[in-house]
Amino acid sequence: MRLADLSERSGVSLATVKYYLREGLLPPGRRINATQAEYGESHLRRLRLVRAMIQVGGIPVATVREVLAHVDDESLGLTLRLGAALWSLPQTAQEAPAGPEAADDPSHVAARALVDELLGRLDWTTAREVGDLAPAHRALVATLATLHRLGYPLDSDDLLPYARTMEQAAVHDLDRMDLLPEPQERAEYAVASAVLFEPVLLNLRRLAQSEESHRRYGL
Amino acid sequence: MRLADLSERSGVSLATVKYYLREGLLPPGRRINATQAEYGESHLRRLRLVRAMIQVGGIPVATVREVLAHVDDESLGLTLRLGAALWSLPQTAQEAPAGPEAADDPSHVAARALVDELLGRLDWTTAREVGDLAPAHRALVATLATLHRLGYPLDSDDLLPYARTMEQAAVHDLDRMDLLPEPQERAEYAVASAVLFEPVLLNLRRLAQSEESHRRYGL
Numbered sequence: 001m002r003l004a005d006l007s008e009r010s011g012v013s014l015a016t017v018k019y020y021l022r023e024g025l026l027p028p029g030r031r032i033n034a035t036q037a038e039y040g041e042s043h044l045r046r047l048r049l050v051r052a053m054i055q056v057g058g059i060p061v062a063t064v065r066e067v068l069a070h071v072d073d074e075s076l077g078l079t080l081r082l083g084a085a086l087w088s089l090p091q092t093a094q095e096a097p098a099g100p101e102a103a104d105d106p107s108h109v110a111a112r113a114l115v116d117e118l119l120g121r122l123d124w125t126t127a128r129e130v131g132d133l134a135p136a137h138r139a140l141v142a143t144l145a146t147l148h149r150l151g152y153p154l155d156s157d158d159l160l161p162y163a164r165t166m167e168q169a170a171v172h173d174l175d176r177m178d179l180l181p182e183p184q185e186r187a188e189y190a191v192a193s194a195v196l197f198e199p200v201l202l203n204l205r206r207l208a209q210s211e212e213s214h215r216r217y218g219l
Numbered sequence: 220m221r222l223a224d225l226s227e228r229s230g231v232s233l234a235t236v237k238y239y240l241r242e243g244l245l246p247p248g249r250r251i252n253a254t255q256a257e258y259g260e261s262h263l264r265r266l267r268l269v270r271a272m273i274q275v276g277g278i279p280v281a282t283v284r285e286v287l288a289h290v291d292d293e294s295l296g297l298t299l300r301l302g303a304a305l306w307s308l309p310q311t312a313q314e315a316p317a318g319p320e321a322a323d324d325p326s327h328v329a330a331r332a333l334v335d336e337l338l339g340r341l342d343w344t345t346a347r348e349v350g351d352l353a354p355a356h357r358a359l360v361a362t363l364a365t366l367h368r369l370g371y372p373l374d375s376d377d378l379l380p381y382a383r384t385m386e387q388a389a390v391h392d393l394d395r396m397d398l399l400p401e402p403q404e405r406a407e408y409a410v411a412s413a414v415l416f417e418p419v420l421l422n423l424r425r426l427a428q429s430e431e432s433h434r435r436y437g438l
Contacts, residue, residue, distance in 0.1 A: 079437065
């Protein structure tokens, strides 16, 4: 399809599509003459993803470019490709301070030990091996350290049921992703699901809390 | 305890404690003479919650004041009290456009029908009755409408397993809350858990995805 059709089918204005092309967020089309290029379904899919990240996720253009570079990195196996793409997304909490000051902070030390114990009990061997190389690991430690510091300490008994439910959610996530044929489509889906699905989960959680509260205590 | 002890035990600077008192985020202490007041454990607890909302949640002072007014509203039953407090927290996604334009938007209409079907299948009767009076309901509809518009349509089969896992999480949430003796403490705990626990859940989800991906596809 031509640029105008790409704009029409995606509902993204021509000016915005051209901006995404200029910024390298959308790969160039196949040139068919001096002034025109041809775009395919993969462009339409990519355009939807870029719009989701920018408009819904509020993610800066430079970060979108970095995420997409990982999505397109065919040198990596799927787990690393997904991991690298997800890890370059903005994190949900400040990361832990790196270096010696973190090692000295008792809340941080306690949180690291707690995460390690939790991952051992869950038998999440990869997460345990990768450890704080993973931004989600660092962010989890940082959040638990903050909770500890603020006087809301948690132990691994508290966390285990939540981790188990997230494990089940991950199985559903990957079942859905498995329906897609290409590794690139799968990586795109994983990114879209991280950006767009987190608000769905959090709102379902609030509704579920309200429902359960009503069951226990009435109104 | 005196103001200086409250500051020391909470780790919040004296200037900040005084600021919270002035802004009405912390109730005044019991006056013991012209220049001094006495503060109790409930002040310490409230101070931790205020700091968590402002420092971790990045929640504006005016919103914190509104949330706390609901936490302290003894005229409400516990479910409504928790609901009102949680609903005045900043939402995780833009709310749906209200009024006639939403009724005309096909993605919005589809999303409303989807949420209604989902709540029916879950047998979440309260959430269904309260409907879009609940901000979490409106935010869920808005997010699903956006997903639909961006070409990531979901159906109730997709959502059901996530909702079931959030239902289990809500049971754990309320089991923990039930350990607290006073309705006010419970409402404070619910707020702290919404603000501080959401990043824990989302980071656990990312770690679980990575783990499951490694199980299925290797690295």
